[in-house]
Amino acid sequence: MRRLLPLTLPFALLLGACDAEERGAAPAATASVSSTAAAAAAPPAETGNVVRMRVDGVDWQADREFFCAVHPPGMDRAVLVSASLGPKDANEQTFNLNLSGIDGPGRVHLQSSASWVHTIQLANLDAARVLNGGAMGFDITVELLAVSADPVRVEARFEGQLMSSAGSALRIEDGYLRCSE
Known part of the structure; x- marks a missing residue:
């Protein structure tokens, strides 16, 4: 078990860091930012001209x-x-x-x-x-x-x-x- 601990600890930290990175920009916030960015990048509303x-x-x-x-x-x-x-x-x-x-x-x-x-x-x-x-x-x-x-x-x-x-x-x-x- 002691031999596995040095291997599993870095792996667990790496997995936790990746998961935290994904959670850092919470899914709801990501969707909100994406829709805001999409709205800003979208062409202006139809002017009718x-x-x-x-x-x-x-x-x-x-x-x-x-x-x-x-x-x-x-x-x-x-x-x-x-x-x-x-x-x-x-x-x-x-x-x-x-x-x-x-x-x-x-x-x-x-x-x-x-x-x-x-x-x-x-x-x-x-x-x-x-x-x-x-x-x-x-x-x-x-x-x-x-x-x-x-x-x-x-x-x-x-x-x-x-x-x-x-x-x-x-x-x-x-x-x-x-x-x-």
Whole structure:
């Protein structure tokens, strides 16, 4: 027995230390810490911000930099929406929609001949199509589904054409945006 004691004592201490280490962060505390850490690491709650469309048959959807404003100070009856796709660098693709004279939901036809009133553009689609819409030209129909200044909320569907710096017209289909601040 005396010979076993020197062997069993270190083994018992080692086993006890391992067990104490596991118990040191009690199971309930581990679960609590894990759920707190998971909550902190989880993406933010759904903001509801979406800007998406099909451009010449290819899906495009913004992934960041969402902004919307309804009747901002100094711009009576204006609705502004912008969003970006991709990294914030020279290749960042940006979308802008600016409407004037908007009182609420309804249909608005945007044409470049009245660009001082409304404009829509999609920038940096690729190296040849740097500017689409805006000063290049556009013919878009926007169906405003919801417009609210307080709280700020814009929801709309849109489709039509954007003239491109490459000299061609881009077909915009199934455009949809939802933005709130």
